[in-house]
Structure formats: C-alpha cells, structure tokens
Amino acid sequence: MGALDGKTAIITGGGSGIGFAIAERFVREGAQVVIAGRRQERLDAAVAQLGRGARAVQTDVADEAQIKRLIDSVSSLDLLVTCAGGAVFGPVEQVQTKAWRELFDGRFFGQLSACHYAVPKMKPGSSIMFCSGIAGHAALANYAGGAGLCGAVNAMGRSLAIELAPKGIRVNVLSPGLTRDTAIDWGVPPEAVPGFLAGLSNNIPMKRPGTVGDMADAAFFLATCAYATGMVLDIDGGWTAV
C-alpha cells in the first residue's frame, strides 16, 4: 500500500529536475501521475522512466488554452503540483522587460490558471502545491524579476489557502533553495556551472546545494499532511534562517 494509492496527480514541469523527482516519489507512493512540459522528447523519456501508468500532456503553461487542455485530460484531481518554469538572471539594466513578463506568464499566471481550471475537479482532501524559490525571502542580486515572482507566488498561495479551506482543499508553496541536478539555465556556460553552484553554496549554512530528492520529500509532506495549509516551506539548507 502506498500513501497516494488511488490519487491522481498533475505535475507541471514533471519532465525534469524538481518536478520529475516529485513525479517519481508520487508514482512510488501509488499515485497516477500526469506530467506536463513543452518538450515532447523530455516528456517521453520521463514517462518511460516513471512507468506504472504515468503519462504526459505536452503543455506550455504560459498558454491558458493549453493549461485547460491539460486539466481537461483528467476527470478528477487530488494533487496539483506546479513546478514548470525557468529563471531569468542578470543585472537590472541589461535584462529586457519582455523576459520578466515571459517569466510571469509561465511561473505566475501558469500556476494561477492551473488552479482556475483544477479547483472545480478537486474534492475535499485535495491539495495544491505551488513552486516559488527562496528569492521571495532572501535578497539575491541579479534576480530582481525572479524575486518579485517568488514573492508573488508565496502571497498567491497564502491567499488561496484561505479561500479554498472551506472546500477542503489545502494550498501550500514549496520554496526551493539552491537545488542541483536540474535542467535550469543558470545563465552561465555549462562548464562554469559547478563553480557557480559552489560559490553560491557559501551562503548556505549546510554548505551544499539541495538535491531534487530533498524537494520531493517536502512535496510528499505537503501532499500528505492533512493539517498543512497556507505554508511557504523553504527547503534551503538554512539559507533563509540566517
């Protein structure tokens, strides 16, 4: 018996990184999982690894019609996990406003519109988990738009937790710290990534990046703890405690 036997989960961004680790964990616990992302090859590879009835719906979460099609692909939904999206790094005078708008299209409006279509399909006992990032709490240079995005997602999660509590739907936000083994574009050449991550790790009391498995542990907790709602859970090796 798994803790998620009989549950249906949709996981955006489930083709790689944090979303894929959450999909693996949910499948292992017995859930039927639908993953979503833009690249079909990435989704196909992920589904092949997940096995056990996992399937994929190719989706750009910045496109509301595609979000609707994704949610329409299930008859009911117990767990909505929205991890899709990237990041935009760079000095404020260099990054174009268009890049920040695109970030919000996917990572803010993508998460909000997924809720818009999912909530009518969710029974009492269901749960929603958004994904933000510690930039919503910890000031990071060269990440102004991302910081604003993370703060907005945190506020959205708390607001929806209050709104949806009477329906028996819990809403929480996973706020990852620096996490390795993901496909995220750090804005540095591939060969510079290890040094880049090592430099950032100096800010972390535990002196290491998190793993996608650390994030999946937190997502599993938020999916199963029946009294957890309205939380922004920083999983960050102590970064935001300093």
Ligand SMILES: NC(=O)c1ccc[n+]([C@@H]2O[C@H](COP(=O)([O-])OP(=O)(O)OC[C@H]3O[C@@H](n4cnc5c(N)ncnc54)[C@H](OP(=O)(O)O)[C@@H]3O)[C@@H](O)[C@H]2O)c1
């Ligand atoms: N890694 C970290 O240190 C860190 C820290 C804080 C927050 N986060 C956040 O955690 C979330 C997961 O990221 P990750 O680190 O696991 O990186 P990742 O491996 O790049 O995962 C992001 C996934 O989202 C998908 N995606 C991106 N834009 C999309 C869109 N418009 N529509 C649908 N799918 C989209 C990507 O697949 P396609 O490109 O195929 O669509 C990819 O599979 C992101 O929101 C990220 O910003 C990460």
